[in-house]
Amino acid sequence: MFVLIVGAGRVGSAVAKSALASGHQVSVLDEDPLSHERLDAGQSKSWEDSGGQFTVGTALETDALIQAGIERADAFIASTAGDNTNLVIAQIAQKRFGVDKAIVRVMDPARADWYREQGLQTISPTKHAIDMFEQAIEPEAA
Amino acid sequence: MYAIIAGAGKVGRNLARELISKDHEVTLIESSRDCYLANEEEFEHAVQYGDATELWVLERAGIQRADLVIAVTGDDEDNILVCQVAKEKYLCDRIIARVNNPRNHDHFRLLGIQPAVSATDLILRLIEHEVPRYGLVHLLALEEERLEIIELEVSSDAPTVGERISDIALPEGSLIISVLRGRSGFVPKPDTVIEAGDEVLLVLDPGLEEAITAYFSPNGTPAAF
Numbered sequence: 001m002f003v004l005i006v007g008a009g010r011v012g013s014a015v016a017k018s019a020l021a022s023g024h025q026v027s028v029l030d031e032d033p034l035s036h037e038r039l040d041a042g043q044s045k046s047w048e049d050s051g052g053q054f055t056v057g058t059a060l061e062t063d064a065l066i067q068a069g070i071e072r073a074d075a076f077i078a079s080t081a082g083d084n085t086n087l088v089i090a091q092i093a094q095k096r097f098g099v100d101k102a103i104v105r106v107m108d109p110a111r112a113d114w115y116r117e118q119g120l121q122t123i124s125p126t127k128h129a130i131d132m133f134e135q136a137i138e139p140e141a142a
Numbered sequence: 143m144y145a146i147i148a149g150a151g152k153v154g155r156n157l158a159r160e161l162i163s164k165d166h167e168v169t170l171i172e173s174s175r176d177c178y179l180a181n182e183e184e185f186e187h188a189v190q191y192g193d194a195t196e197l198w199v200l201e202r203a204g205i206q207r208a209d210l211v212i213a214v215t216g217d218d219e220d221n222i223l224v225c226q227v228a229k230e231k232y233l234c235d236r237i238i239a240r241v242n243n244p245r246n247h248d249h250f251r252l253l254g255i256q257p258a259v260s261a262t263d264l265i266l267r268l269i270e271h272e273v274p275r276y277g278l279v280h281l282l283a284l285e286e287e288r289l290e291i292i293e294l295e296v297s298s299d300a301p302t303v304g305e306r307i308s309d310i311a312l313p314e315g316s317l318i319i320s321v322l323r324g325r326s327g328f329v330p331k332p333d334t335v336i337e338a339g340d341e342v343l344l345v346l347d348p349g350l351e352e353a354i355t356a357y358f359s360p361n362g363t364p365a366a367f
Contacts, residue, residue, distance in 0.1 A: 084195050085219045114231055
């Protein structure tokens, strides 16, 4: 599977590394060239030597998305720091480039819920944190 | 009319003033605390502090009864989000979005955020109008309705110079609606004769610009775009 990940922060870079280790083709797009270091950290070989692809560019630049390989992506992961950026680029991936599997990190649970109803696969870390806190306070209720 | 405006920067603030002066009800939403406080003195209860891309903030502002939602923050993704949610979740009839970076215009269109207004584009259009480079000026484009109004200068070598309007066989989907000659304009009649130096206004279907230009440029060659 060809996976395109936009946003190589803690989440994006970790997902990129594990996807590559599982044998997928992985391309990462981030506006900050330094974020490449996160992909190399803790690895014996550099990201490119391991077979990964890295492109510097902003998520809303169509040219950067194309350069990063969006046209042949089977899965698209939006994990930049901005909820709204993630929601917009995931829709671009779906509607303009026909990527079937668009997975979006959305911090705000309310927006995550509504956009899930609209057909995006949203993941809300905030919602998970809330659930886990609730379980930690009252373990028997879980 | 009740309008919600996301973003109380220069654009949002001035829009709010205009709408209020025309007796419309307005709520401005601003997410920067400093900017909110600076506006509170003038707008009082009509400005609210919060992130307009949060659903509860929009609901607090009464989006369910809003007739118009205008997103004019400095962030294109935020403007898209506000308008998309207003239109598709809260079924607001009318939305208007500001495009900060003209390169993002396609994204607004793709996601159905129309009209999307780009100040850069508007200024460019004004410059085109003042300084016509190719003899063709886009005066108005109604994207939803698929209509355009353009202005063309008739060059002295154009094939239509000396022709009567009724004899000029323009492509289907185009019509000369006005002729500007000297300092005044008039609606042409079938026997109006086109002169070199006239400026003609045409209404046309999008995509016909090049074909139309050929009628009014030297030796019938299309202008370079």
